[in-house]
Amino acid sequence: MPIHKKQIIEKESAVVDGIELGPDWNRMFEQRVLTDYDTSGLDKVTSVEGAESMGWCYQCTQCIPVCPVNQAGGEYGPRKIFRQLQQGMDLFTDDDLWKCTTCMNCLRVCPKSVDMIKIMPAIREEAVMEADVPAELQEAFENTFEYGNPLGESQRKRADWIQNAGVEVPIMKDKKEADYLWFVECYPAYHGRGQETSQAMARILTKLNVDFGILGTEEKCSCDSQRLAGEVGLFEEFAEYNIATFDKYKFKKIMTTDPHALNAMKKKYPELGGDYDVEHYTTMLAPMMDQLDLKNDLNIKVTFHDPCYLGRHNGEYMAPRNIIDALPGVELIEMGRCKEQSYCCGGGGGGMWLDGFMSDHVNERLSENRVREAVETGADVLVVCCPYEISRFEDAVKSTGNEGKLLVKDIAELIDEAMA
Amino acid sequence: MMALDLSQNKYSDVSMEEKDRLFAEAKADERWEHVLYGCYECGICVAACPSARFYDFSPRVIAQAVAREDTDLIYTLMADSIWDCSQCFSCDRCPRKNSPGQIITILREVSVKNGLKSAKEALQGYGRIIYKIMLTGTQVSPDMLQPDAFPDWGTHVYEIAENLDDWRKALPPETLHTTETSWVIDDKTIIELYLIWHMTGVMDLISGVDEGLYDIIVDVMEERLEEAGYDDVTFD
């Protein structure tokens, strides 16, 4: 009999009018009937600036099949949140508040423009102010605040990676002026695999004779993911700092390694007085590929993962593909979910710092779901171009038992290999 | 005890052909065209349904599964859910004039006819009722009210069991002075009932779900038939 355990009322033994009744004889059930539509939870959400559209949902359900968290077994999605809010759920204190990776796939399909990309940060901001935040996320916030990066690394070491780049990497403090200001961002500056990508990138830029410079120890986190995770104050403080730093130098464009930084600088920095010409490194490199003398035939099959914040959020799908096309001996096999429909690695919107929390809510990590799909294509290499992905997917390759079957490489690493 | 599990790989050991065959059998029933027209998911049946109040049970899901001819899901429902129905037919209120309760009746009959494990399990503990009706012509009887079977019905069950003979005799209608049947039934009447069950294949159904019970009933009834001079009756 399908019945929820918590509905069962029974006593091990009960004596009624002198007759002993064991559990089978006294067992009763609680009803599973809805007796109220307490919409206060919904009203509370929609009264927050930026979260008004939460009330617009008309239950068409299109968001559910595209929600990566739902696909990973998370029983999640805007429609479900809306229905629970109509039932009195308090999103401000509910675990559901932290599941969204802000991948934007729901907004892409939503006919009523229910905008989780605005709703989630707005409500999370309130939770942050109440200090009601999962501990691991709080730690990332604190690291960022204290060290300028969520990894908790020393600010002094932010440019250490350049020592092993094999080429000279100019620093803006010395250079003052460049065509491109390269915003390296935290993971490419500190994380082992990120550093390798950065080093490859430096070699590519050098080979192309690009006039560029990095901020080095003057650079601080763009904080876009912290903002989407609710730390709006932190974001603004860091954005103001970065803008002030940018303004010390002369450059034509900003080039970012990280799509999240790209997103912040394109969409949020202008509101704070920092209006720059910003592009992602794939956008920058794609038209320059023919200037590179690519001698090495790589002889591999690859598949490509569109980063949410490059693709859906900022509309760039072709640049990485054009780069892959230009690489000798590389065959691209697309995954079923690609471009606009791309799946999410799970790192966005604070997900990067919520793996422990999420493990209680999903059947598999989002990165594992994605790696399985990549393996199915038969590709040798899963190509990425967002610094969150390389570490997430490499972990997932291991945890799904696909070690040796699939490598994860940044697109810059492949260019570098083809150049050598 | 758990939530209604509609995942279908639970019964992947049963072939799709078998699931299709069972559904085809249900669909071939003469009543079928009047039990399901189409479901637009209004939920009226669920709100009227007593079983849905406690169980994760849904006449709407059953109507939907059947309307979509999702034989995999139908099998999953046949394996468990259909036995939660109270057969009160409150769901007959359906504005499309579907009868989820009747759909369930038919699916139950198919489960029994095919001796499905779920049917056997669902009917465990039910044999004595079938035994009673077949051998006596009434379905329950006063002597069934025994404390070991009905402790949850309280002290008066003890009292009834204790005073059964006298209390039955202290009933003014002459037909009610019985303890093994609900009322006095003529032998010929019981035999006619048995013949009906034989001629309509009900005895075969019983043998499919409870062979032991079948054997007992047949033993007893064949003897009575013979005594009553019915030895030349053929059951076709």
Add this chain to the structure above:
Amino acid sequence: MASENIIVIGGGPAGLEAARGVADLGYKAILVEKRDRLGGTPDEAQYAALTPDMRSAKEAMDEMRDAVTDNSGVELMLNTTVTGSEGELGNFVVKAEQGGKQIDIEAGAVILATGFQHFDPGRETQKYGYYEHDDVITLVDAEKMFTAGNFVRPSNGEKPKSVAFIQCVGSRDRQIGNEYCSKVCCGISSKQAIEVRHHCPDAKIYIFYIDMRMYGYWENEIYWPAQEKHKVNYIKGMATEILKQGDHLIVKGEDTTLRRPMEVPMDMVILAVGMEPSVGTKEMAEVFGVNKNKYGFIETIGGALNTVSTNVEGVFAAGACTGPADLEDSVSAAGSAVMKSIGAIRKAAVPA
């Protein structure tokens, strides 16, 4: 001698528009109305605001009435009941009774615009208790209250704190015999939900539905604002029954998206009653020998390309007498009936 007059039966929106149209084209319209005033159901049932533009129903009906009352091309016959008809296209003699007098009206063609009536919720099978509970009312009752500017619980005269609309009452129901969708109720409920919001700013408002059927612009003009601006809660799932519990009504149904039964207390319930053919429509179908469909509405024979011709040559039908229709449908069909009827008369007048 053939008549070029056109008799229009029914003084509701379709009839008013038809009479005006006939006169505009230079023919004479004889507008026959059973009641003592024009305006049809919107007038009789005291509609407050029209769907979807919220325009005052009275103002709109006044405009339609004015277009025929001082119109030399329209002969008005109020308090007149049609009882019989003889003749054929070009030469109808319509028998009528006016103040106890029998009269004959000659006409070349007939336009039936006898409309609909609201479903009687006593016939529903889901047990909504309209005849049991004061606070269960219909869309029609609610309109009257809005017109009177006083939207309160009939049981105690207080403003409701929670109001539920139940859709599809008397429509889409095989048990009742009305399998069709009444087309307008989803829009009207949404419109009324907005009006309830105006009367009761703090009330919780719910619409329980099977599908929200908002045709064309009604979606963006009514449904979305009701939900997004006026905070109306739309719950997919119908009510099965309504019973009283203390001072409240209990709406029982299933919340189908949550897959759980619901039993929600409400102060007031508004039944979105559908449309059925009016008595006049059924009677006129008999009088003119016009076919009815299985629901009793007048059957038109031209499919999608001709929504006004009937099986009887020279007899046309417009508006809700042919099936559930909104005001736009009714007025548009009236225009079409005018054109077709005049065309028929002219063709008949030219010897073959």
Add this chain to the structure above:
Amino acid sequence: MLHLPVLKADERKHSMDTDKGEKVDLTDAIFQLEKEGEWIVQRVPEPYIELDTKYGRKKKIPIEHTWHHKSCGQCGHIPGYSASIFWLNREFGLDYHDPTNQTSCTAWNYYASATSNPEAQAAVAIRNFASAYEVGYFPLIHCGTSFGHYKEVRHALVHQPELRRKVKAIMEKLGKPFVIPEEIVHYSEWVLAMKDRIAERQQLDMSMITATVHPACHYHKLIEDDAIYDSEIYGAQRTAIISGTLKALGINVADYSTWFDCCGFGFRHILVSRDFSRSFSVQRKIGVMIEEANPDVTVTHDTGCVTTLDQSQFAGKAHDKKVGLPVMSDSQMAALAMGAHPYKVLQLHWHNTDNKAFLEKLGIDHEKKWSEFQHEIQKIKDGKNEYMSWEDAK
């Protein structure tokens, strides 16, 4: 005085009859099949009383010459139910027949276990009808499930020639006529039809009694068009059965919010999943009645309903649920009103819940009545009486 443009519920008037909807008026079809030689239609004997059905059809309710199709659960576990029906017949001096050539309808088994099929069900029904026809009495069905089920069987027989053929063949083998009654009549309909005559002979004032009612699902939800409705009772929005009778007895019939819910019987549940039955009965029926209406008694009319509502209350005490409401049938209430003995006729000792307070409220000295009954038992024990006769039960 509140002036609203909207009428109050009791001022709203609707007519019960309508020319629409899929009616299940089988009268014409039944007689047509008789003309075609398919079966014999047993006419409702005169005199009969006509009552309105859901859509205004006049249903003929026989008064006399009734053949009592007993209920296995009633006769087995709550025999005062049937005893009261017979007692009423005898009080009015009506000719009736209490057959021994009658089986259960077997529908309980069918709905619970599915170890039957439509042919068997129809043949069992027709065998019983034939038995009534043979002795010249008209079937009056005591059980809600038998009643609902027989209506369905009749419906199936009218619409399925193949089923008729099969059942006819079986009847031929059994040497029985193929008979269908003109109306399928429930005993509660008979009680309702008799309500004014019962009220005329009422001995007990019942105006201080508040009762809730529970009509059996199988009475009014299976083929609902054929149940009795009355514009004076619930505005004809719910069946008038039981409520109409109680009102005629002067009882205050109180409403409660789970009126339409079933009792929790569940057919198989009452035997093998009683946790469900008692949960339903206690929490959705008895508890709600007590909470909202605080009645002296709840009145119902079917084997399953009386049993479930009455017996389930005991285990509810284990969880301090609101229980302790006496449960009776309309026949018992009618008999009691006319002065029947609470133990000799109503046989209230077979009921589970304590009904002493209820009897006291009616001014009945239950201790005295019990000792009178014990006196009869003693006579049986002493061998002075083989049985308690109708004469003894006076």
